[in-house]
Amino acid sequence: MFGGGGMNPRKMQQMMKQMGIDVTELDAEEVIIRTGDEELVFSDAQVTRMDAQGTQTYQVVGEPETRERGAGEASDADAVDDADDGTTGVDDAIPDEDVQLVVERAGVTPDEAREALATEDGDLAAAIARFQ
Template identity: 55%
Template sequence: MFGGGGGLDPRKMEQMMDQMGIDMDELDAEEVIIRTADRELVFESPDVTKMDARGQETYQVIGSPNERERGAGGDEAGGASAGGFDEEDVELVATRTGAGEDAAREALEATDGDLAAAVARLE
């Protein structure tokens, strides 16, 4: 976390963080999506750390994102398919689970568009 090789003892670092009221947890994230006005950064299987410093939560995402344009492959409402889901989301669920696009779309509909839940439903 604080690299450099100077070598602070991990126990000592943990004690210092406890004294300052800082708590860190690793999250078991499957995917993180950062949306801007014109594109999305999709991190698959990222390392995510949540740090709580006296009530202020900060998240650190480590990984290499795939970049995609928002609205690519669909209508002007953000690329939504007839079912109301982004075609890229349907493709992602289908690719991730090996299911067909119809099954992926049904899983997304059943989970109100929750990608992780749709993948879990099909696995």
């Protein structure tokens, strides 16, 4: 991207920050890429998120296991969390940052914010508007 071959990583990080680019390492347990006929499953992958100009780009580094599409999908009965708190995997797809933003802007509890985001398919503005 920048051709930083022998550049000091700290200096590269400073330059990227000055340009409005934020790089974050994610602690991912598993990454699944689904195509029309197969799934690529990365266990213990290194995942990096880069935020630049309002766009998020993800980089996945690791060795995938290939399996037939649908071979590892959970059934509806498996969708209940191991914590047995009655929540399903649907809410897990909502980023905590989005929940926190709704909590701050609408003055509601995290559970209320998460429910509104789930109802609004992750639309932040619509979730906040539900409480105004």
